[in-house]
Amino acid sequence: MDKKELEQKVDEILDRGILVEFLPTKEEFRNKLLAGEKLRFYIGADPTAKALHLGHAQNLMVLEDFRRLGHEVIFLIGDFTGMIGDPSDKSSARVKQTRAEVEANFSAWKDQVKNILDFEDKENPVLIKYNSEWLGKLNFGDVLELASNFTVQQMLERDMFEKRMNEGRPIYIHEFMYPLMQGYDSVAMDVDVEMCGTDQIFNALAGRTLMQKMKNKDKFIIAAKLIADEKTGMLMSKSNGTGVFLDLDANNLFGAIMSQPDGMIKPLAIGCTRISLSEIEKLMQLENPRDAKLKLAWEIVKIYHGKERADEAREYFINTFSKKELPDEVAEEKATEGEEMLNFIVRAGFASSKGEARRKIEQGGVSIDGQKISDIKQTLTKDLFNGKILKVGKKNFIKIVF
RNA sequence: GGGUCGGUGGCAGAGCGGUCAAUUGCAUCAGACUGUAAAUCUGACGACUUCGGUCUACGGCGGUUCAAAUCCGUCCCGGCCCA
Numbered sequence: 001m002d003k004k005e006l007e008q009k010v011d012e013i014l015d016r017g018i019l020v021e022f023l024p025t026k027e028e029f030r031n032k033l034l035a036g037e038k039l040r041f042y043i044g045a046d047p048t049a050k051a052l053h054l055g056h057a058q059n060l061m062v063l064e065d066f067r068r069l070g071h072e073v074i075f076l077i078g079d080f081t082g083m084i085g086d087p088s089d090k091s092s093a094r095v096k097q098t099r100a101e102v103e104a105n106f107s108a109w110k111d112q113v114k115n116i117l118d119f120e121d122k123e124n125p126v127l128i129k130y131n132s133e134w135l136g137k138l139n140f141g142d143v144l145e146l147a148s149n150f151t152v153q154q155m156l157e158r159d160m161f162e163k164r165m166n167e168g169r170p171i172y173i174h175e176f177m178y179p180l181m182q183g184y185d186s187v188a189m190d191v192d193v194e195m196c197g198t199d200q201i202f203n204a205l206a207g208r209t210l211m212q213k214m215k216n217k218d219k220f221i222i223a224a225k226l227i228a229d230e231k232t233g234m235l236m237s238k239s240n241g242t243g244v245f246l247d248l249d250a251n252n253l254f255g256a257i258m259s260q261p262d263g264m265i266k267p268l269a270i271g272c273t274r275i276s277l278s279e280i281e282k283l284m285q286l287e288n289p290r291d292a293k294l295k296l297a298w299e300i301v302k303i304y305h306g307k308e309r310a311d312e313a314r315e316y317f318i319n320t321f322s323k324k325e326l327p328d329e330v331a332e333e334k335a336t337e338g339e340e341m342l343n344f345i346v347r348a349g350f351a352s353s354k355g356e357a358r359r360k361i362e363q364g365g366v367s368i369d370g371q372k373i374s375d376i377k378q379t380l381t382k383d384l385f386n387g388k389i390l391k392v393g394k395k396n397f398i399k400i401v402f
Numbered sequence: 403g404g405g406u407c408g409g410u411g412g413c414a415g416a417g418c419g420g421u422c423a424a425u426u427g428c429a430u431c432a433g434a435c436u437g438u439a440a441a442u443c444u445g446a447c448g449a450c451u452u453c454g455g456u457c458u459a460c461g462g463c464g465g466u467u468c469a470a471a472u473c474c475g476u477c478c479c480g481g482c483c484c485a
Contacts, residue, residue, distance in 0.1 A: 169481075170480070170481070238429085239428075240428085241428090241429060241430080255439055256439085258438055259438075259439045259440070260440075261440055262438095262440060262441085264440095288437055289437075289438085290437045290438050290440085293437095293438070293440085294438085320439095321439060322437095353450085354449085354451090355447095355448080355449065355450075356431080356446095356447080359431080359447080360431075360432060360446095362432090362446090363431090363446065364432075364433060365431085365432045365433070366432095392432095393433095394432090394439065395439070
């Protein structure tokens, strides 16, 4: 690849706007990339979650871009750091996980992101490392040595800690160790670039400091913006009800994207698809944001489940929710003669208790072949219900069979 | 070590002897509406129920009382201040 082509590709990545913070500077990072040297990138992930979400996906897609440019990419599983829990989020101590649990989670992740990150490339696959490999070997003396590179005041600068101090909420000693550990990861792997979300910059900076002190090397930090609603600034997260996990099947993934607020369309299109910027602009001009969202949902589903599934999921969504038709294929659940409807709804997994099932019926959320039912004492009999479609709420369908 | 405040439903956080299965917000669920599973509005939101109730729950254990999330004792856990 000649110089011009390289420059164009590098700028394409940088101009997309996903990366918003560069340390020491964007200019220096760009020059480093243009120098043509093979660099070692890494990103870390906490293995406590069973599924990755679209925020991870965004960051991994950027790394894949760098991998395609010939750089080395390490996907670090923070199995050791995961034992502490990143103080960035509110929870403090976490449950210690066994290696087997960590590996089980990771193999699920790998399955979720195998279409955006190439683990199988013959020449330059994405490498996987576990930080217990080195962190687990440090002894107390090593830890003291590491800790002596930082002051309590430096740690307290972290906005999170500062906030907790002001609010009189606890900060545990071991939480101070988190940035140290994450920092040591950089040293142990001898990386050139760490990628993270903007909420992780503090931790990444600890690594930069350690790299300078221990290896006399200038590590770059590139930070991606967190996916947030353009209008309200609300982050995509589970507690806001907008988190989208990658282990969803095609239909549910499609639906989860359709239920995003409109302000999320553009950030998601930029961060989580490969649609070109100019095409995204066109999409944003569409009169009905729903159509832009349909396209977005299709593009994202396509990445994880393929084109065919994406088409099906779109059709399913339109039929089921826009036109309120029945889906083509409905799962079946066996009923027994004389079984209570309430009981059946619970067994089908549409309510967690009979009380909840009762409530759904009372609120008009349950229907049989389109006929709302109102009798909570309804029982199922073969001659009346065999083969009928039970609908609970908007999205749950099941065929009653005997 | 001393003092002091606190531990409540998925989370945050009220209640401080009966009217408490416990106000409210977030999350969740159902309905209406819509451009969508957006937004907004309405309702629900411990379990079981013959729909009258029954049971289990406000850190653990024990007590006072006709009656305790609420009072007392004790234990466990935590915050803050002082040392």
